[in-house]
Amino acid sequence: MAENVIINSQEIRRLPAGSAFKAFFVVSSIVQKSDKNGKAYYDMTAADSFGTLEAKVWSDAQWLDKSTEQPLSADDRLAPEKIPALAGMTIGVNGKVSDFRGQLQYSFGKITLLNQEKFPPSAYLPHSPVPMEALAARLAALIEGCGGAAGDFIRKVFTGEFLHKFREWPAAVSHHHAYAGGLLEHTVSMAACAKSMAQEMAISGYDIDADIVVAGALLHDIGKLDSYRMTTVPNMTVEGALLDHVAQGYIRFCELAERYGLDEKTKIHLGHIILSHHGMREYGSPVVPATPEALVVSAADELDFKIFCWKDSVKNLTDEQPISPWNNSAQRRFWKK
Numbered sequence: 001m002a003e004n005v006i007i008n009s010q011e012i013r014r015l016p017a018g019s020a021f022k023a024f025f026v027v028s029s030i031v032q033k034s035d036k037n038g039k040a041y042y043d044m045t046a047a048d049s050f051g052t053l054e055a056k057v058w059s060d061a062q063w064l065d066k067s068t069e070q071p072l073s074a075d076d077r078l079a080p081e082k083i084p085a086l087a088g089m090t091i092g093v094n095g096k097v098s099d100f101r102g103q104l105q106y107s108f109g110k111i112t113l114l115n116q117e118k119f120p121p122s123a124y125l126p127h128s129p130v131p132m133e134a135l136a137a138r139l140a141a142l143i144e145g146c147g148g149a150a151g152d153f154i155r156k157v158f159t160g161e162f163l164h165k166f167r168e169w170p171a172a173v174s175h176h177h178a179y180a181g182g183l184l185e186h187t188v189s190m191a192a193c194a195k196s197m198a199q200e201m202a203i204s205g206y207d208i209d210a211d212i213v214v215a216g217a218l219l220h221d222i223g224k225l226d227s228y229r230m231t232t233v234p235n236m237t238v239e240g241a242l243l244d245h246v247a248q249g250y251i252r253f254c255e256l257a258e259r260y261g262l263d264e265k266t267k268i269h270l271g272h273i274i275l276s277h278h279g280m281r282e283y284g285s286p287v288v289p290a291t292p293e294a295l296v297v298s299a300a301d302e303l304d305f306k307i308f309c310w311k312d313s314v315k316n317l318t319d320e321q322p323i324s325p326w327n328n329s330a331q332r333r334f335w336k337k
Protein backbone atom coordinates (compact mmCIF):
# COMPACT_ATOMS: atom_id res chain seq x y z
CA MET A 1 0.00 0.00 0.00
CA ALA A 2 1.37 3.43 -0.92
CA GLU A 3 2.75 5.18 2.12
CA ASN A 4 1.06 8.51 1.48
CA VAL A 5 -2.48 7.15 1.10
CA ILE A 6 -4.70 7.81 4.11
CA ILE A 7 -6.22 4.58 5.38
CA ASN A 8 -8.52 3.53 8.24
CA SER A 9 -7.99 1.37 11.34
CA GLN A 10 -9.44 -1.70 9.65
CA GLU A 11 -6.96 -1.40 6.77
CA ILE A 12 -4.11 -0.74 9.20
CA ARG A 13 -4.87 -4.02 10.98
CA ARG A 14 -4.36 -5.90 7.73
CA LEU A 15 -0.85 -4.48 7.21
CA PRO A 16 2.14 -6.73 7.87
CA ALA A 17 5.02 -5.78 10.21
CA GLY A 18 7.36 -3.28 8.58
CA SER A 19 4.53 -1.27 6.94
CA ALA A 20 4.02 2.46 7.29
CA PHE A 21 0.66 4.25 7.18
CA LYS A 22 -1.09 7.61 7.41
CA ALA A 23 -4.49 7.99 9.08
CA PHE A 24 -6.96 10.29 10.78
CA PHE A 25 -8.14 9.41 14.27
CA VAL A 26 -9.97 10.82 17.26
CA VAL A 27 -7.97 10.34 20.46
CA SER A 28 -10.06 8.11 22.69
CA SER A 29 -7.57 8.03 25.58
CA ILE A 30 -3.95 8.97 26.15
CA VAL A 31 -1.90 7.81 29.12
CA GLN A 32 1.66 8.85 29.90
CA LYS A 33 4.11 6.07 30.79
CA SER A 34 7.89 5.83 31.33
CA ASP A 35 10.22 3.56 29.40
CA LYS A 36 13.10 1.67 31.03
CA ASN A 37 15.36 4.74 30.67
CA GLY A 38 12.81 6.93 32.43
CA LYS A 39 11.78 8.69 29.21
CA ALA A 40 8.11 9.58 28.82
CA TYR A 41 6.04 7.86 26.15
CA TYR A 42 2.29 7.55 25.64
CA ASP A 43 -0.18 4.70 25.27
CA MET A 44 -2.86 6.03 22.98
CA THR A 45 -6.22 4.55 22.06
CA ALA A 46 -7.20 6.08 18.73
CA ALA A 47 -10.69 5.69 17.27
CA ASP A 48 -12.15 6.03 13.80
CA SER A 49 -15.46 4.87 12.30
CA PHE A 50 -14.05 1.37 11.82
CA GLY A 51 -12.89 0.74 15.37
CA THR A 52 -10.01 1.54 17.66
CA LEU A 53 -6.26 1.11 17.47
CA GLU A 54 -3.93 0.85 20.47
CA ALA A 55 -0.72 2.67 19.58
CA LYS A 56 2.55 3.59 21.24
CA VAL A 57 3.85 7.13 20.91
CA TRP A 58 7.53 6.89 21.82
CA SER A 59 9.59 9.70 23.36
CA ASP A 60 11.17 10.61 20.00
CA ALA A 61 7.77 11.17 18.29
CA GLN A 62 7.12 14.48 16.56
CA TRP A 63 4.05 16.38 17.84
CA LEU A 64 2.66 19.17 15.66
CA ASP A 65 -0.12 21.69 16.23
CA LYS A 66 -2.16 22.70 13.19
CA SER A 67 -5.33 23.39 15.15
CA THR A 68 -5.61 27.04 14.20
CA GLU A 69 -6.02 28.89 10.94
CA GLN A 70 -2.77 30.75 11.62
CA PRO A 71 -0.22 30.44 8.87
CA LEU A 72 2.28 27.82 9.88
CA SER A 73 5.19 29.17 11.81
CA ALA A 74 8.63 27.76 11.48
CA ASP A 75 8.03 26.01 14.77
CA ASP A 76 4.56 24.51 14.97
CA ARG A 77 5.38 21.93 17.60
CA LEU A 78 2.59 21.03 20.00
CA ALA A 79 3.22 22.41 23.49
CA PRO A 80 3.88 19.45 25.83
CA GLU A 81 1.18 20.59 28.28
CA LYS A 82 -1.43 20.22 25.53
CA ILE A 83 -0.66 16.54 24.95
CA PRO A 84 -2.58 15.03 27.90
CA ALA A 85 -5.65 17.09 26.92
CA LEU A 86 -5.90 15.54 23.45
CA ALA A 87 -8.74 13.10 24.33
CA GLY A 88 -11.66 13.78 22.01
CA MET A 89 -9.57 15.64 19.41
CA THR A 90 -9.04 14.76 15.76
CA ILE A 91 -5.43 14.05 14.85
CA GLY A 92 -3.51 13.04 11.75
CA VAL A 93 -0.82 10.42 12.26
CA ASN A 94 2.09 8.81 10.46
CA GLY A 95 2.55 5.37 11.90
CA LYS A 96 4.41 2.11 11.65
CA VAL A 97 3.57 -1.52 12.17
CA SER A 98 6.22 -3.61 13.91
CA ASP A 99 6.56 -7.05 15.40
CA PHE A 100 6.82 -7.16 19.17
CA ARG A 101 7.26 -10.66 20.61
CA GLY A 102 5.21 -12.20 17.83
CA GLN A 103 2.37 -9.65 18.08
CA LEU A 104 1.78 -6.73 15.76
CA GLN A 105 2.46 -3.41 17.47
CA TYR A 106 1.44 0.01 16.17
CA SER A 107 3.30 3.22 16.83
CA PHE A 108 2.74 6.81 15.77
CA GLY A 109 5.98 8.63 14.88
CA LYS A 110 4.30 11.89 13.92
CA ILE A 111 1.07 13.23 15.41
CA THR A 112 -0.59 16.38 14.14
CA LEU A 113 -3.37 18.07 16.09
CA LEU A 114 -5.82 19.15 13.37
CA ASN A 115 -8.21 22.06 13.12
CA GLN A 116 -11.27 20.72 14.96
CA GLU A 117 -13.74 22.73 12.87
CA LYS A 118 -12.39 21.52 9.56
CA PHE A 119 -11.95 17.98 10.86
CA PRO A 120 -14.83 17.57 13.38
CA PRO A 121 -14.33 14.53 15.65
CA SER A 122 -17.93 13.35 15.06
CA ALA A 123 -17.10 12.74 11.38
CA TYR A 124 -14.39 10.24 12.33
CA LEU A 125 -16.13 8.45 15.18
CA PRO A 126 -17.86 5.12 15.36
CA HIS A 127 -21.64 5.25 15.37
CA SER A 128 -24.27 2.55 15.40
CA PRO A 129 -24.18 0.67 12.06
CA VAL A 130 -27.98 0.33 12.24
CA PRO A 131 -29.80 3.43 10.90
CA MET A 132 -31.20 5.54 13.74
CA GLU A 133 -34.70 5.71 12.16
CA ALA A 134 -34.92 1.90 12.07
CA LEU A 135 -33.91 1.65 15.73
CA ALA A 136 -36.30 4.42 16.77
CA ALA A 137 -39.18 2.69 14.94
CA ARG A 138 -38.44 -0.64 16.66
CA LEU A 139 -38.27 1.10 20.05
CA ALA A 140 -41.61 2.82 19.40
CA ALA A 141 -43.19 -0.52 18.40
CA LEU A 142 -41.92 -2.23 21.58
CA ILE A 143 -43.28 0.61 23.74
CA GLU A 144 -46.60 0.68 21.90
CA GLY A 145 -47.07 -3.08 22.18
CA CYS A 146 -46.42 -3.11 25.93
CA GLY A 147 -49.63 -3.37 27.98
CA GLY A 148 -50.71 -3.03 31.61
CA ALA A 149 -49.31 -0.66 34.23
CA ALA A 150 -45.74 -1.36 33.00
CA GLY A 151 -46.71 -0.23 29.48
CA ASP A 152 -48.41 2.94 30.75
CA PHE A 153 -45.29 3.69 32.78
CA ILE A 154 -42.73 3.33 29.96
CA ARG A 155 -44.92 5.43 27.64
CA LYS A 156 -44.50 8.25 30.18
CA VAL A 157 -40.77 7.61 30.68
CA PHE A 158 -39.63 7.36 27.05
CA THR A 159 -40.46 10.92 26.04
CA GLY A 160 -38.80 14.34 25.76
CA GLU A 161 -35.27 14.85 27.06
CA PHE A 162 -35.04 11.27 28.40
CA LEU A 163 -35.82 9.78 24.97
CA HIS A 164 -33.49 12.20 23.21
CA LYS A 165 -30.58 11.22 25.48
CA PHE A 166 -31.45 7.52 25.30
CA ARG A 167 -31.15 7.62 21.51
CA GLU A 168 -27.76 9.36 21.57
CA TRP A 169 -26.02 7.39 24.30
CA PRO A 170 -23.36 4.69 24.05
CA ALA A 171 -23.91 1.36 25.85
CA ALA A 172 -20.33 1.31 27.12
CA VAL A 173 -16.98 3.07 26.92
CA SER A 174 -15.37 -0.16 25.69
CA HIS A 175 -16.52 -3.82 25.61
CA HIS A 176 -19.73 -3.48 23.57
CA HIS A 177 -21.79 -0.92 21.63
CA ALA A 178 -19.26 1.79 22.67
CA TYR A 179 -20.47 4.40 20.22
CA ALA A 180 -23.23 6.97 19.74
CA GLY A 181 -26.59 5.17 19.48
CA GLY A 182 -25.12 2.05 21.10
CA LEU A 183 -27.49 2.05 24.10
CA LEU A 184 -30.53 2.22 21.82
CA GLU A 185 -29.15 -0.48 19.50
CA HIS A 186 -28.37 -2.84 22.40
CA THR A 187 -31.65 -2.17 24.24
CA VAL A 188 -33.88 -2.65 21.19
CA SER A 189 -32.06 -5.84 20.19
CA MET A 190 -32.15 -7.47 23.63
CA ALA A 191 -35.71 -6.27 24.43
CA ALA A 192 -37.06 -7.75 21.17
CA CYS A 193 -35.22 -10.99 21.93
CA ALA A 194 -36.54 -11.00 25.53
CA LYS A 195 -40.10 -10.41 24.28
CA SER A 196 -39.88 -13.40 21.91
CA MET A 197 -38.46 -15.57 24.69
CA ALA A 198 -41.26 -14.52 27.07
CA GLN A 199 -43.96 -15.21 24.48
CA GLU A 200 -42.55 -18.65 23.69
CA MET A 201 -42.21 -19.49 27.39
CA ALA A 202 -45.84 -18.48 27.96
CA ILE A 203 -46.85 -20.84 25.11
CA SER A 204 -44.76 -23.54 26.83
CA GLY A 205 -46.96 -23.07 29.89
CA TYR A 206 -44.76 -20.92 32.11
CA ASP A 207 -46.38 -18.10 34.07
CA ILE A 208 -44.51 -15.15 32.58
CA ASP A 209 -45.70 -11.59 32.00
CA ALA A 210 -44.39 -10.34 28.62
CA ASP A 211 -45.34 -6.73 29.47
CA ILE A 212 -43.09 -6.77 32.55
CA VAL A 213 -40.33 -8.37 30.46
CA VAL A 214 -40.50 -5.70 27.74
CA ALA A 215 -40.71 -2.77 30.19
CA GLY A 216 -37.90 -4.25 32.33
CA ALA A 217 -35.73 -4.84 29.26
CA LEU A 218 -36.23 -1.28 27.99
CA LEU A 219 -35.34 0.08 31.44
CA HIS A 220 -32.54 -2.33 32.39
CA ASP A 221 -29.60 -0.07 31.40
CA ILE A 222 -31.08 3.41 32.05
CA GLY A 223 -28.34 3.92 34.66
CA LYS A 224 -25.94 4.28 31.73
CA LEU A 225 -27.48 7.70 31.05
CA ASP A 226 -25.74 8.75 34.28
CA SER A 227 -22.70 6.45 34.14
CA TYR A 228 -21.44 7.70 30.80
CA ARG A 229 -20.98 11.05 29.24
CA MET A 230 -21.19 11.44 25.50
CA THR A 231 -18.59 14.03 24.63
CA THR A 232 -16.79 13.34 21.39
CA VAL A 233 -16.10 9.82 22.59
CA PRO A 234 -17.93 7.85 25.29
CA ASN A 235 -16.49 8.63 28.72
CA MET A 236 -17.18 7.27 32.19
CA THR A 237 -18.51 9.77 34.74
CA VAL A 238 -17.18 9.88 38.32
CA GLU A 239 -20.56 8.58 39.50
CA GLY A 240 -20.41 5.81 36.89
CA ALA A 241 -17.04 4.65 38.17
CA LEU A 242 -18.04 4.83 41.83
CA LEU A 243 -21.74 3.89 41.83
CA ASP A 244 -22.09 1.90 38.55
CA HIS A 245 -25.03 1.83 36.16
CA VAL A 246 -26.91 -0.95 38.00
CA ALA A 247 -27.30 1.15 41.18
CA GLN A 248 -27.66 4.39 39.21
CA GLY A 249 -30.38 2.81 37.08
CA TYR A 250 -32.30 1.79 40.20
CA ILE A 251 -32.04 5.31 41.65
CA ARG A 252 -33.27 6.85 38.38
CA PHE A 253 -36.06 4.27 38.15
CA CYS A 254 -37.27 5.00 41.72
CA GLU A 255 -37.46 8.72 40.91
CA LEU A 256 -39.46 7.99 37.74
CA ALA A 257 -41.75 5.54 39.59
CA GLU A 258 -42.43 8.23 42.20
CA ARG A 259 -42.99 10.93 39.57
CA TYR A 260 -45.43 8.86 37.51
CA GLY A 261 -47.16 7.13 40.48
CA LEU A 262 -46.22 3.55 39.54
CA ASP A 263 -48.02 0.98 41.73
CA GLU A 264 -45.93 -0.87 44.36
CA LYS A 265 -46.10 -4.34 42.81
CA THR A 266 -45.02 -3.24 39.32
CA LYS A 267 -42.32 -1.11 40.95
CA ILE A 268 -40.84 -4.12 42.77
CA HIS A 269 -41.04 -6.26 39.60
CA LEU A 270 -39.23 -3.69 37.41
CA GLY A 271 -36.81 -2.56 40.15
CA HIS A 272 -35.79 -6.18 40.66
CA ILE A 273 -35.13 -6.59 36.92
CA ILE A 274 -32.84 -3.53 36.89
CA LEU A 275 -30.89 -4.66 39.98
CA SER A 276 -30.55 -8.31 38.90
CA HIS A 277 -29.92 -7.91 35.17
CA HIS A 278 -26.20 -8.79 35.37
CA GLY A 279 -27.28 -12.22 36.56
CA MET A 280 -24.68 -12.79 39.26
CA ARG A 281 -23.30 -10.88 42.24
CA GLU A 282 -19.75 -11.20 40.88
CA TYR A 283 -20.91 -9.44 37.70
CA GLY A 284 -22.19 -6.42 39.63
CA SER A 285 -25.78 -7.30 40.48
CA PRO A 286 -26.61 -7.03 44.21
CA VAL A 287 -29.37 -9.64 43.79
CA VAL A 288 -29.72 -12.55 41.37
CA PRO A 289 -32.85 -12.87 39.15
CA ALA A 290 -35.70 -14.28 41.24
CA THR A 291 -38.59 -14.17 38.74
CA PRO A 292 -39.11 -15.67 35.25
CA GLU A 293 -39.27 -12.10 33.91
CA ALA A 294 -35.91 -11.13 35.47
CA LEU A 295 -34.30 -14.39 34.29
CA VAL A 296 -35.39 -13.72 30.71
CA VAL A 297 -34.15 -10.09 30.72
CA SER A 298 -30.80 -11.11 32.20
CA ALA A 299 -30.38 -13.94 29.65
CA ALA A 300 -31.29 -11.66 26.71
CA ASP A 301 -28.86 -9.00 27.96
CA GLU A 302 -25.98 -11.47 28.20
CA LEU A 303 -26.80 -13.04 24.84
CA ASP A 304 -26.89 -9.68 23.03
CA PHE A 305 -23.60 -8.66 24.68
CA LYS A 306 -21.83 -11.91 23.73
CA ILE A 307 -23.10 -12.00 20.14
CA PHE A 308 -21.97 -8.38 19.76
CA CYS A 309 -18.52 -9.44 21.04
CA TRP A 310 -18.49 -12.21 18.40
CA LYS A 311 -19.40 -9.74 15.63
CA ASP A 312 -16.79 -7.25 16.78
CA SER A 313 -14.06 -9.89 17.22
CA VAL A 314 -14.42 -11.58 13.83
CA LYS A 315 -15.02 -8.52 11.65
CA ASN A 316 -11.35 -8.08 10.78
CA LEU A 317 -10.43 -11.76 10.51
CA THR A 318 -9.45 -13.38 7.24
CA ASP A 319 -10.39 -16.85 5.98
CA GLU A 320 -6.77 -17.89 6.56
CA GLN A 321 -6.94 -16.69 10.18
CA PRO A 322 -10.54 -17.46 11.26
CA ILE A 323 -9.95 -17.58 15.05
CA SER A 324 -10.10 -14.24 16.89
CA PRO A 325 -7.55 -12.94 19.39
CA TRP A 326 -8.57 -13.41 23.03
CA ASN A 327 -11.67 -11.35 23.77
CA ASN A 328 -11.28 -10.12 27.30
CA SER A 329 -14.88 -8.97 27.70
CA ALA A 330 -16.34 -12.31 26.66
CA GLN A 331 -13.41 -14.34 28.07
CA ARG A 332 -12.97 -16.46 24.94
CA ARG A 333 -11.77 -16.60 21.35
CA PHE A 334 -14.37 -16.61 18.59
CA TRP A 335 -14.58 -18.41 15.25
CA LYS A 336 -15.39 -16.43 12.08
CA LYS A 337 -17.37 -19.44 10.67
Ligand SMILES: [Fe+2]
Nearest residue numbers: 220221245277
Ligand atom coordinates in the same frame (compact mmCIF):
# COMPACT_ATOMS: atom_id res chain seq x y z
FE1 LIG B 1 -26.05 -3.54 32.29
Ligand SMILES: [Fe+2]
Nearest residue numbers: 186220221301
Ligand atom coordinates in the same frame (compact mmCIF):
# COMPACT_ATOMS: atom_id res chain seq x y z
FE1 LIG C 1 -27.43 -4.30 28.90
